[in-house]
Amino acid sequence: MPTYRARFDATVAFTNGGGLQVQGFLVDVPSADVTSGEIGELFLDSLGLLMAGKVQLSKVEVVEAAHKGTRGGPAAGGAARGEGTAYVELSHVIRDGMVTLPNLPGPSFSQQLTREASREIYAPGTEFEIGLLTMVTNTGTYMDSPYHRYPDGHDLTGFSLERTVDLPTVVVRVEDSGRLGIDAAALATYDVQGKAVLLHTGDDVRFGTPEYVEEPHFLTRDGAEWLIDRGAVLVGIDAANIDDMTDGTRPAHTLLLGAGVAIVEHMTNLSAVPPTGALFTATAPRIEGLGTFPVRAYAKLP
Structure with missing residues (x-):
């Protein structure tokens, strides 16, 4: 609606x-x-x-x-949706050859076992297909674990379900702020303790185009510090990077992952999530030794 x-x-x-x-x-x-x-x-x-x-x-x-969550407004306590449960998809679809970032190769789909070849293995009328996917782990909408930044940080297997499933959610809308950096002042009115904080920039409309990486929004150093100090457990963004890509020190990654805060980048469809009241989930396979991997991210609406 x-x-x-x-x-x-x-x-x-x-x-x-x-x-x-x-x-x-x-x-x-x-x-x-x-x-x-x-x-x-x-x-x-x-x-x-x-x-x-x-x-x-x-x-x-x-x-x-x-809605941005005006105090005392209609979405201040979460939007009422009536009976039943509704979900919002927040991940980009992964497709053969898609571009997530221009400096990274796109995924390549092929077949380990074709349906035609499987007919020689199984009984008449029974056939299967087994796909083969080659891709970098930073493809589509993905989660960063501390190991992505720190050699002694935990990998994807270190995230318990309590840290990535059904998290109370705050959506911070900055798409019309006129500023690219999301700093502590832009976050100051939000209660983020124990919550997933999703930064809605609107940059996702440019995903897959060269313009996606031109002047993208990002979280500033003091914004990351503010979120850590106030107990955010996960931070997501619908932009090309949670950091200012002109700053090689990557302060948002460095601070958030150093504090054990999960990061989800390249999200989409955050406009469909109310400012508060939704529950956010993003889970990656339990792959040992990887710092990042695509996730199925979604919100359960109130």
């Missing part, structure tokens, strides 16, 4: 004197036909303003957009 946000200018007069003016402010709203009074209440709730008196709105525009 579509979700909506309201953009507006506002003037607030405080009962103890003084006032506040804002331009182009945005809040999540429950529907396209929300009233100005409801928007004003959401505005006050989002800022936690005390002693606020009359609110005057102007230039009100309701637009279809993914």
